[in-house]
Amino acid sequence: MKTDRNNRIKSKISWAIATLFALFALLVSILPFFYMILNSFKNRFEMLMEGIFTLPNKLDLSNYKELLSGGFIGYFINSVLLLVISLVLILVISACASYPLARFKFKLRNPLYAIIIACMAIPIHVTLIPVFKMSQTLRIYDSLLALIGPNVAFALPVSVFILTGFMASIETEIEEAAQIDGCNKYQMFYRIMFPLAKPGLATLAIYNGVNIWNEFIFANTLTQSAEHRTLPLAVWDYQGQYVMNTPMIMAVLTLTLLPMLVFFAFAQEKLVKGMTAGAVKG
Numbered sequence: 001m002k003t004d005r006n007n008r009i010k011s012k013i014s015w016a017i018a019t020l021f022a023l024f025a026l027l028v029s030i031l032p033f034f035y036m037i038l039n040s041f042k043n044r045f046e047m048l049m050e051g052i053f054t055l056p057n058k059l060d061l062s063n064y065k066e067l068l069s070g071g072f073i074g075y076f077i078n079s080v081l082l083l084v085i086s087l088v089l090i091l092v093i094s095a096c097a098s099y100p101l102a103r104f105k106f107k108l109r110n111p112l113y114a115i116i117i118a119c120m121a122i123p124i125h126v127t128l129i130p131v132f133k134m135s136q137t138l139r140i141y142d143s144l145l146a147l148i149g150p151n152v153a154f155a156l157p158v159s160v161f162i163l164t165g166f167m168a169s170i171e172t173e174i175e176e177a178a179q180i181d182g183c184n185k186y187q188m189f190y191r192i193m194f195p196l197a198k199p200g201l202a203t204l205a206i207y208n209g210v211n212i213w214n215e216f217i218f219a220n221t222l223t224q225s226a227e228h229r230t231l232p233l234a235v236w237d238y239q240g241q242y243v244m245n246t247p248m249i250m251a252v253l254t255l256t257l258l259p260m261l262v263f264f265a266f267a268q269e270k271l272v273k274g275m276t277a278g279a280v281k282g
Contacts, residue, residue, distance in 0.1 A: 063251035094159035102167035166200035
């Protein structure tokens, strides 16, 4: 009885400590967002005179009105187009590459897989000059087309790595049953493996989507005109234009982060399922 009582006390203490750490982590994570949104409703002089930790005198929407009436919508549309096109290409190509690597046995399977894994170690900065020269040679510099290639290329190695492991965990009995029913390899992929891989594809979509949405280096290197730039560069441009107008910069950051926060809030369940699917086989 005494041992059980001690175990219950230790368990309660452990849960209390874990709860305190979780609340502390939540506080550290949410405070920057809270102050960012709070200060986006202030005007420049109010923030300078009263500080960043005070509540705004009123919900001043002038910063957001000025942004939405300016070039911010163009930046937003460019980011959405780049995100959708890049994600479709990444998911389709990675799925087509992962299926034979996970299911077929051929002579070059292991070397090809090793090369794909090795590509994950290539730093982005090393490729900036070659990619820049290539975009100029192909005459796609300063266009969204110049950004699609690098985003897809650098996302494919990790996507193929994750999806290959996911497809390898799917039971082979499903494919054997489909083969008995007369499915060939192509039908087996599109009708069996691709639908079963949806949790893994959803995980890749969320992971790569956040990276593409926030990508700055290639967007800054491969674009020049405002009509082809994306949201991370909008933050950079407004920082240069409004050096002392910090509330305007806070409004830009809020509008930039809001789509990803909403997207992740609705997709977090699929992300967790995709990360844990296949962890226990059988």
